[in-house]
Amino acid sequence: MEQEMEKRKQASSTASSEANTIRDEDNWVHDSSVDHKGRVPLRASTGVWKASLFIITxxxxxxxSYFGIATNxxxxxxxxxxxxxxxxxKNVxxxxxxxxxMPLIGGFLADAYTGRFSMVLFSSLIYLMKLPDATVAVPLANDGLPCVLISSSSWCVGLSLLTMSQFIPSLKPCSTKTCQQxxxxxxxxxxxxxxxxxxxxxxxxxxxQSFGADQFDDxxxxxxxKKMSYFNWWNFALCCGLFLGxxxxxYVQDYVSWGVADLVLTITMAFTIVTFYMGKAFxxxxxxxxSPLVPMLQVLVAAIRKRKLPNPSNPALLFEVPKSHKHSQxxxxLHTNRLRHATLATTSRTEARPEFISIKDVVNKVINIIGHIVGTSQIEVDLPSSLRFCKQISLVNMVQNKAAIIEENENTSWDQKHNPWRLTTLTRVExxxxxxxxxxxxxxxxxxxxCVAQASTFFVKQAATMDLHITDNFKIPPASIxxxxxxxxxxxxxxxxxxxxxxxxxxxxxxxxxxxxxRIGIGMIFSVIAMSAAALVETKRLKADQPQSMSVFWLAPQYIILGFGDGFTLVGLQEYFYDQVPDSMRSLGIAFYLSVIAVGSFISSFLIIVVDHVTGKGGNSWFGKDLNSSRLDNFYWLLAAMNGLxxxxxxxxxxxxxxxxxxxRVVVADDTSLSNRIDQSMA
Structure with missing residues (x-):
């Protein structure tokens, strides 16, 4: 009887301890984040929507500001x-x-040195102005956490400089309303x-964006x-800003003054910077x-050093952070068996040696597909046949856990220093x-x-050649479409x-x-449809006797379809690059997403040059002096084909x-499941 009572007491004590642990985990945030005083954050008073709303603002x-400038x-x-x-x-x-x-640089600096809050505050101030010959410290937290030092000798940048270029007489485009030169x-x-x-x-x-996502504990x-909804509502706010922009x-730019528009943007940005700073306690x-690049280099160096060692059959034998240090690290x-996309094609299990694909063949196939679409004869690019893609890349095989293999007599104590250039954790390898x-x-x-690059360039120029009237007495600016x-x-x-x-x-x-x-793939389907719709509308516009009498709302299908695609692909890419990068690289992750749009814009400029050169040989370039002498419909069909492939x-x-x-690390339980677990422990 006494033994049974003792067991019940032990069970009760264990259950009570477990309950306290769960409640403690629920009260405090143990995800390596800190509050504005450098302490472990209290869940009830920090993060989630109360913090992210300041950030979304x-x-x-x-x-x-950006779309008010970029679109027009x-x-x-x-x-x-x-x-x-x-x-x-090309300039746009x-x-x-x-x-x-540029976010690739900003994201790297934030992840490595300054922290996200400091970088956001600093970069927002750049939108407005730099202080003349001053050094300003922007603190991350009151207890001396890393901060960014801003030193400047110039005194006006960004929106302030744009505003002055419209108000100061010597900086204006010209002294008259319509500039000839x-x-x-x-x-x-x-x-x-x-x-x-x-x-x-x-x-x-x-x-x-990554700072906002940091307010939610995974x-x-x-x-x-809630974090899954955060990316959707982030883009909702983004679209509201875009819509007003x-x-x-x-409208103010086209029918009032560019200077007044710039002044409104400057005041709005200044107000929201103050609002953002007010939320720092939350x-x-x-x-x-x-630097997140150093651990990656350590993995590669350690893998090269141990390239001849066999992989252990049990992943538990690989080096990893001990349980006692998990919260601090x-x-x-978790371990994965292989890289699925590091190879260009899947080789069969019976292949004795890797197969090779000539780069020359690949390049010629791609060029001739494009050439066939634009109507040119076949082009042969002569590349050294020695350049080859291997279906099984040796670098990939080296990365497969080699860096985390523990050799004999190797120091694996976490408390004592081990050489990270020879032995890295399994997490670093992953x-x-x-x-x-x-x-x-x-x-x-x-x-x-x-495709996104076309919406703010050629789509807008199409609108400028069409009837912009909504009523007899009111017409919209071309960029408002x-x-x-x-x-x-x-x-x-x-x-x-x-x-x-x-x-x-x-x-x-x-x-x-x-x-x-x-989700990303669904948006890509919309992009193919949008480019096809744009091609059809442009064909109709070119065939019209009076293109300027054609309503601008003929462009609605291509904008709306591409907008639906943005809702799937762009939001999906944001979530993908934030969620799938290592935790220490999340600012860079958002920068990777932005680089998709950046490189897309560069490719658009490059493609315009190439297509203009190829089609201009016969005197019928797809890009003339104006849209009526151009063949944008063919260019859109080319984009649709490229997106389809x-x-x-x-x-x-x-x-x-x-x-x-x-x-x-922990599964947070609600009160009901918690009481059930206590009852089961005492039964």
Whole structure:
């Protein structure tokens, strides 16, 4: 009897201890984040929506500013600076490309050195101004966590410089309302201002979105579900800013003054920066862990050193962070057997040696497919036949766990220093695999970025040649037609989050409803349809006796369809690159997503040059002085074909993709399940 009572007491004590542990985990956030004073964050008073709303607010104003400038920039360049359509499109594409490639630098600096909060605050200030010959410290937290030091000798950048270029007489395009020959000084000041905005965006975009996602704990069931909605509502706010930017701001630019529009954007950005800073007590912060590239290099060096060692049959024999240090080392990754996308094709198990594909054959096939579409004869590119793609890349085989193999007499004590250039943890190895796995997905996303680039360039120029009247007495600016894409994206994001996801969760058992890559693929299908619709509309416009009498709302289908595609692919890419990168690289992850749009813009500029060169040989270039002498319909068909071919490749990659597999530290239970577990322990 006494023994039975003793067992009950022990069971009760164990259950009580377990309950206290679960409650403690539920009260505090143990995901390696800290609060604004450098302490473990209290779940009830930090993070989740109360923090992310401050962050979403500044994203709204940044997108308002960016799209208010970017969407109408081609109109400004062609009408005020008198650039031809080809030059203006290349300038806009190049600026958009630089703006969206800069986040790779900003994301790296934030992850490695400054922290996301500091980088967001600094880059937002760049939008407005730099202090003359001053050094300003922007603290991450009050207890001296890493901060960014801003030193500057110039005194105006970004929106402030744009605003001054419209108000200061000597900086204006010219002294008259209609410029016949714009001042060179204005042109220089304009592009300096634009590229300073690119620098500001470089720190703002990758850090702000990832900083917002950091406010949700992946190991907490409810917060994890809210985080899935966060990306949808982030893009909802983005689209609201976009919508106002391409309607209200563009209207002010075209019918009131460019200077007034720039002044409104400057004041709005200043107000939201103050709002963002006011929320600092509610944020959860990630402490920078140093360069994320160093651990990757350590894995590769260690793998090369141990390349001749056999892989152990049991992954438990590989080196990993001990249980006693898991909380201090962040989330751990579970072992995976192989890299699914590191090979160009799957080899059969019976193959004795890898097969090779000549780069010359691959390049010639791609060029001749494009040549066939544009109507040119076959082109032969002579490349050294020694250049070959191997279906089984030796680097991939080396990465397969070699760096985490424990040799005899090797120091494996976590408390004592071990050589990370010779022995790395299994988690570090898996992080390298994650990056290698993402490269093919990134590459096959570029054609979607190519389509996105058309919406702010050629689509807008199409609108400028059509009837812009909504009523007899009211007409819209050409760039405002871009708002249809924003409305479509708003609708698709809302319907997806509030209607489709709950239904799909029940049908598939997946927390997300459908997996991320499926969502991205659906958007890619929309891009093919959008480019086809654009080609058909442009064909009709060119055949019209009076193209200028054709309503601008003929462009609605291509904008709306592409907007639906954005709601699936762009939001999916944001979630994919944030979720699937190593935890220490999440700002860079968002930068990878932005680089899809950036490289898409660069490819668009390059493709225009190539197509213009190829089709111009016969005197019938697809890009003339204006749209009426161009053949944009053929260019759109080319884009549709490229996206269709790319979609097939993407589908094969997505089908066999292996997602990030994280070792969960704790499963947060509600009160009912907790009491049931206590009762079962005492039974």
């Amino acid at each position: 500044i994203e709204f104003s940044e997108r308002l 920039l081609i109109t400004y360049l062609t009408q005020l600076l008198h650039q031809d359509i080809k030059t203006a499109a 594409n190049f600026w958009a490309g630089v703006t969206t490639i 714009p001042r060179k000084l204005h042109e220089v000041v304009l592009f300096i201002a634009l590229y300073f905005i690119s620098v500001g965006t470089g720190g703002h975009k990758p850090c702000l 190991d907490h069931t409810e917060e994890r579900k 391409v309607t209200a701001i563009v 944020y959860r912060y990630r402490i920078p862990e140093g 962040g989330r751990l990754l 992080e390298v695999k994650l990056i290698l796995n993402m490269i093919p997905i990134w590459l096959t996303s570029l054609t979607f970025g190519l 871009y708002s249809l894409g924003a409305i479509a994206m708003l609708i698709s994001v809302t319907v997806y989050d509030k209607i489709l996801v709950p239904i799909l969760r029940k049908a598939t058992g997946n927390e997300r409803g459908i997996n991320i890559l499926t 790319n979609l097939c490749v993407y589908g094969l990659l997505a089908r066999g993709y292996t997602y990030k597999n994280v070792e969960r």
